[in-house]
Structures are given as C-alpha cells and as structure tokens.
Amino acid sequence: MQTLEKIQQEEKQLTRAEQEALRDWLDHMLEDKLELTDEFKAKIERGEQNIREGLVRVHKP
Secondary structure (H helix, E strand, O other), rough: OOOOHHHHHHHHHOHHHHHHHHHHHHHHHHHHHHHHHHHHHHHHHHHHHHHHHHOOOOOOO
C-alpha cells in the first residue's frame, strides 16, 4: 500500500478532534515550508512604500 493511501486509511480511524489536530499540523508544516521569493519581497516593499507615500486608492463600496 502506498504511503498516502495508508495515511488516508488511518485518518478515517481518527476522532474529529484528532482530524482537526492533523489538519492544523499539516497547515503549519506546509506554511513553514513556503519561501518568499525576492520578487514577492520586492512587491511587498513597493506596496509598503506606496502606502507611506499615500499612493493608494481607497475602495468605497
């Protein structure tokens, strides 16, 4: 049995609380593995600079 299939079968045995804990753990693990690229960091910095300079549009509903 493949690893993912085995995990999926085991997951069915978990209580609701255990499933939620597993989901939280996976979310955090995956988030920790994300990397900010230099391009994305530059976009963030430009956006922050635009805010400081008042170069933003305010959306009015």
